[in-house]
Amino acid sequence: MEINQLNPDIVSVAPSALRVFDHEISADPDIVKLTLGEPDFNVPEHIKQAAIASINADQSHYPYYWGIQELRDAASTYYREKFGYQYTADQIVCTVGATEGLSATFKTLFQPGDGVLIPMPAYPVYKAMALVNHLKPIMIDTTANGCVLKPQQVTDAIKANPDVTIRGVVITDPSNPTGVVYSEDQLAALVPVLRDNKIWVISDEIYGELTYGVQHYSLSRWLPDQTIIINGLSKSHAMTGWRIGFAFGPTGVIDQIAKAHQFQVTTPTSIVQYAAVEALTHGQNDAAAMRKVYEKRCDYLKQELTKLGVTYVEPQGAFYIFMKIPEQCQLDSFAFARQLAKDYHVGLMPGAPFGDPQALRISYASSNENLHAAVDALTKELTKLGVLA
């Protein structure tokens, strides 16, 4: 079989650079990894017990493709109380993690050739999803504006791409990789330009419960008819491997997303859905303890990076710090990260896949001991490169 007979939209997309780099450095048995966005907490005990009870109750049959009614009811209440989402159970699809919700949404909202705005730095999966759906990703650099998209940048992108119908924008709030959280005013400022130009918002709010001293707002509050929210339990309840997420959207559109979802996966695993009901009905405070720990770690890293004279995007949420590699190093993000891994057995994520080849992303979803190791390695590397005296 010839590879050139396969779908070129798939063949031409590289595998996730984040996973590839993580795999590369994992060959070192001594590596301390602060690479992937993977909570280092265990799943709360009450959720584990609910999963076990579900197995014992033989809840092993095909659930309805939208997800079981109890879970959609629970998600409706939980997210209304947390963030003021206004969705009834029949406007919510239970997905296989946030990722599958994103995939079904990209597939449904757009037609081949449509443009999708992606504010950078960004989680690289969005660009890949745009490409595999034969869309045109239009990357907008937001670094000059504190990594927040400005309305003028939307207008400029429309003008700069007269041959493309721009039909979507992805807002990640709180952000991976920067930890930036949009304020109420910053979101409200985007509303007129998005409304006037009929631009769909894919609002990835997977880190919504992890904010430090600021509140999380959802663009759906202003644009309910043209927003699809992606959320889930991977980060809030440390359930990454359980693969459970949600897509929220207006009636009519969410029904179509539900079909795209059905043809991809049918529905998430039945046992996980029953356990997720427990998470949403009795786990309202599960994220609070984790949030406290993350916040402390974030403060520690900010303090240590500042001592080293390293600059970073000011984080207010998620569990990442996006730091600049000092210019004097004269190394790009992959070269620096590889050197750090080789010399000191510490893995940080190169910034290039997120759109900044002069940055590194540190995930602080990792133990204090690992964070100390990272600071120590950075100190030694910067000294070796002559940046520190």
Ligand SMILES: Cc1ncc(COP(=O)(O)O)c(C=O)c1O
């Ligand atoms: C911004 C963002 N969206 C989505 C995901 C994927 O979430 P899930 O594991 O629920 O598919 C991640 C995971 O790191 C992420 O950082």
